Amino acid sequence: MPAWHKSAIMPEDKIITKNLSPDLSVVVLCYQTGKNTETFVESIIKHFFSNNITNYELVLVGNYHPGKKDDTPEVLRLLAAKYAFVKFVAKPKQGMMGWDMRSGLEIASGNFIAIIDGDGQMPIDDIARVYKEIKSSDCDLVKTFRTKRGDGAWRRIISIVYNAIFILLFPGVFYRDINSKPKIFSRSALNKLHLCSNDWFIDAEIMILARRHKLIIKEIPTNFFKLADRASYVKFSAIFEFIKNLIIFRIKEFKK
Numbered sequence: 001m002p003a004w005h006k007s008a009i010m011p012e013d014k015i016i017t018k019n020l021s022p023d024l025s026v027v028v029l030c031y032q033t034g035k036n037t038e039t040f041v042e043s044i045i046k047h048f049f050s051n052n053i054t055n056y057e058l059v060l061v062g063n064y065h066p067g068k069k070d071d072t073p074e075v076l077r078l079l080a081a082k083y084a085f086v087k088f089v090a091k092p093k094q095g096m097m098g099w100d101m102r103s104g105l106e107i108a109s110g111n112f113i114a115i116i117d118g119d120g121q122m123p124i125d126d127i128a129r130v131y132k133e134i135k136s137s138d139c140d141l142v143k144t145f146r147t148k149r150g151d152g153a154w155r156r157i158i159s160i161v162y163n164a165i166f167i168l169l170f171p172g173v174f175y176r177d178i179n180s181k182p183k184i185f186s187r188s189a190l191n192k193l194h195l196c197s198n199d200w201f202i203d204a205e206i207m208i209l210a211r212r213h214k215l216i217i218k219e220i221p222t223n224f225f226k227l228a229d230r231a232s233y234v235k236f237s238a239i240f241e242f243i244k245n246l247i248i249f250r251i252k253e254f255k256k
Helices: 036-050 074-080 097-107 125-135 153-169 188-191 200-210 238-255
Strands: 024-029 056-061 088-090 112-117 142-147 184-185 217-222
Touching: 024 036, 024 097, 036 056, 036 074, 036 125, 056 097, 074 188, 088 097, 088 238, 097 112, 097 200, 097 238, 112 125, 112 188, 125 142, 153 200, 153 238, 184 188, 188 200, 200 217, 200 238
Parallel strands: 024 056, 024 112, 056 088, 142 217
Antiparallel strands: 112 184, 142 184
């Protein structure tokens, strides 16, 4: 399977909008979301229209494992051909979620950059909520925190442990939910972070670096839906990897 790139654009009567310099970029992580991506993208378009958000681009990330059945790259290619405000990246995997996120951030061109998972667990209307909040405030970063979760007791326990260890190792700043999305940055804030994680730790890295740079951060409440058609991609080994990375970053902080 080739590495896809954005290609031909449909005739002008099929294009909804075309923004060469978007105010908002939404990076959607679409790992193995397949045809469900179409519904997710169309829902974003409708929601933005109802909220009078017009100057935006969608950056779809569908990196894949060669040899593994996955129609996501082709779905993304077709969406990019249909909508001029959609671009995508779909390359053979060289990392996990962190690498995917950084792949999308690299090609996002907006003044504000939001990140959301494309699996449907996070309410689409949260994108407009964090965007409006960061536009109307002096915040550098706005994110959600989950007050209700539909993904089971095990994931809730993991989240409580993650956040407790984070607060213990990085005192002075209290974040309710470091892994929750969407997250949205100003362009200047994102440029300060220089993210490098390739795995599930990248959400924690964002918050650690935001703390280091004394960014102004706001959290707003949200609900988190249950995945109906697949299990979580977060494996048990990821817990130990996460804790190890937290300790490594804590040691780096001591050295600064």
